Amino acid sequence: MSNILIAGGGGFVGSHLADLLLARGDTITAVDNFSTGRRANIAHLADHPRFTLVEHDVTVTLPTSLPGGDRFDHVLDLASPASPLDFATMPLEILAVGSTGTRNLLDLSVAHSARFFLASTSEVYGDPLVHPQPESYLGNVSCIGPRSCYDEAKRFSEAITMAYHRWHGLEVRIVRIFNTYGERMRPADGRVVNTFVVQALRGEPITLHGDGSQTRSFCHVADEILGLAAVMDGHITGPVNVGNAGEFTMRELAEMIIDITGSASEIITVALPAEREGDPLQRQPDSTLIESTYGWKPTISLRDGLTRMVEFFRAHETL
Numbered sequence: 001m002s003n004i005l006i007a008g009g010g011g012f013v014g015s016h017l018a019d020l021l022l023a024r025g026d027t028i029t030a031v032d033n034f035s036t037g038r039r040a041n042i043a044h045l046a047d048h049p050r051f052t053l054v055e056h057d058v059t060v061t062l063p064t065s066l067p068g069g070d071r072f073d074h075v076l077d078l079a080s081p082a083s084p085l086d087f088a089t090m091p092l093e094i095l096a097v098g099s100t101g102t103r104n105l106l107d108l109s110v111a112h113s114a115r116f117f118l119a120s121t122s123e124v125y126g127d128p129l130v131h132p133q134p135e136s137y138l139g140n141v142s143c144i145g146p147r148s149c150y151d152e153a154k155r156f157s158e159a160i161t162m163a164y165h166r167w168h169g170l171e172v173r174i175v176r177i178f179n180t181y182g183e184r185m186r187p188a189d190g191r192v193v194n195t196f197v198v199q200a201l202r203g204e205p206i207t208l209h210g211d212g213s214q215t216r217s218f219c220h221v222a223d224e225i226l227g228l229a230a231v232m233d234g235h236i237t238g239p240v241n242v243g244n245a246g247e248f249t250m251r252e253l254a255e256m257i258i259d260i261t262g263s264a265s266e267i268i269t270v271a272l273p274a275e276r277e278g279d280p281l282q283r284q285p286d287s288t289l290i291e292s293t294y295g296w297k298p299t300i301s302l303r304d305g306l307t308r309m310v311e312f313f314r315a316h317e318t319l
Contacts, residue, residue, distance in 0.1 A: 001025045003071065005114075007058050007105055008078035010037030012184050013119070013177070017078070017225045018042065022050055029066060033057040035093065036081045040316075041184050058101035059093075064111045074232060075109040076117040077102055077157070082150065085190035091149035098153025099160070106164045115171045117232050118161045120239060122178040122283055123151045132217075132284035135176070135239050147279075158239065165237065175231050178243025178285045182221035182305060183312035187319060193218065196254050197310055200263035201319050209272045209279070212251030217284045219244035220305030223298035230294040243285035244298040253302075260306050 004021055008014040009030025014037065018028050027050040030042060034055070045051040052067045058079045066072075080097050081090050102118070109116040125133045126141030141151050158174055165172045181193040188198065199206045219227075219242070227242035248256075254267050272279065290296050300308075313319065 001027070002073040003027045004074045004076060005029045005031060005066070005072045005108070006076045006078060007031045007101070008037060008080065009053070010034055010039060010042050011078060012041070012186070013180060013221060013224065013228075014078040015041035015184060016182075016221045017076070017228060018045065018051070020225045020229060022048060026050070028052070029054060029072070031056050031058060031062070031066075031079070035090070036083075036086060036186070036189070038184070038186070058104055059096045060104075062104050062108050064108065072108070072112045072114045074117060075105055075112070075114045076119070076232070077105045078119040079105075080150070080153065082121070083186070083189035083191050085188075087147055087150050094149045095153050098157045102157040102160055106160065106170065110164070110168050110170055115173065115232075116161065116164070117173045118157055118175070119228070120154045120158050120174055120176045121150070122176050122241070122243065122285065123147065124155050124158065124176060125283075126151060127280040128282065131282050132245065132286040133241070134286040135241055135289060172237055173231050173234070174238035174240070175228055175242045176239050177224065177228075178241065178283065179216045179218050180221050180224045180243075181218050182309050184221075185309070187313065187317050192216065192250060192253065193306070193309070196257045197261070197306070197313055198319055200257045200261040200265045201310070201313060203264055205268045206254045206258065206265050208250055208254060208267060208269045211269060212249060212254065212267070214250050214279065215247045215282045215284065216250070216253075217244050217247050218253075218302055218305070219298055220300040220308070223300050227290060227296045230290065230296045234294055236289070236293060240290050241285040241287055242290060243287065245285055245287050246302060247282075247284045248302060256303060257306060257310075260303065260310055
């Protein structure tokens with residue numbers, strides 16, 4: 001029964017994590033400026049007695065005293081735009097939230113003697129030359145490409161988090177999140193799963209970049225948040241990979257979504273747009289550390305997770 005601040009609490013992953021932590025008895029203060037988070041994600045929590053929303057941009061210094069309690073036990077940093085369209089339209093905001101925003105949250109953690117939790121990303125591995133990617137892999141990242149605003153922001157976030165750990169003795173936890181999908185994703189943010197789902201539900205052609213042989217490993221958000229909570233509560237500083245090791249090509253993903261939706265969409269191939277330059281050809285987590293330490297494994301198959309997501313989009317999204 002901890003008092004927890006979630007920066008980015010109105011976002012896709014942050015809102016699901018808030019649900020999980022409230023259900024187990026924690027008190028939650030969600031901080032969000034709704035640049036990419038959505039009020040609809042947390043509307044069902046508005047009257048919850050242990051939930052407080054603070055509308056604030058974390059790149060602006062946070063007051064030491066915030067609604068929701070005098071002292072936080074955990075400060076969770078999930079505040080960042082994280083989609084390919086965001087990389088093209090919000091690069092400076094992404095760099096700011098990964099540097100100034102993370103530092104402001106670290107300072108708040110020091111002031112509260114709170115455990116700090118950083119949601120980093122598999123993007124720190126870049127276009128990997130090692131497959132699957134263990135936490136020890138140092139990555140193959142371009143610091144000047146279109147994705148660099150996000151990749152380097154998260155690499156800096158990890159660096160400053162460890163600097164606070166070493167200099168201030170702050171207790172920290174770092175996770176590297178691999179491709180996560182599910183209910184409450186923004187339909188038009190440019191990520192592959194929601195893009196394909198929307199195209200299929202509209203009956204539009206599903207657009208593969210190149211020949212569709214690129215691979216990703218997709219983890220449903222209900223599994224993902226259980227992995228995040230295990231690391232948050234656990235003893236490993238990190239980084240710890242959290243993702244599903246099942247690997248699928250983009251063509252396999254498109255075919256599965258067409259089958260689930262019953263869509264008449266055709267699959268077409270298009271040239272990789274300039275803003276997608278540097279997209280990794282392969283991405284798959286080595287999950288040995290989290291599985292052997294905390295016993296966490298995803299349980300939701302890609303087909304079952306996509307079915308849940310399609311049903312949600314049909315019921316709740318204007319496509």
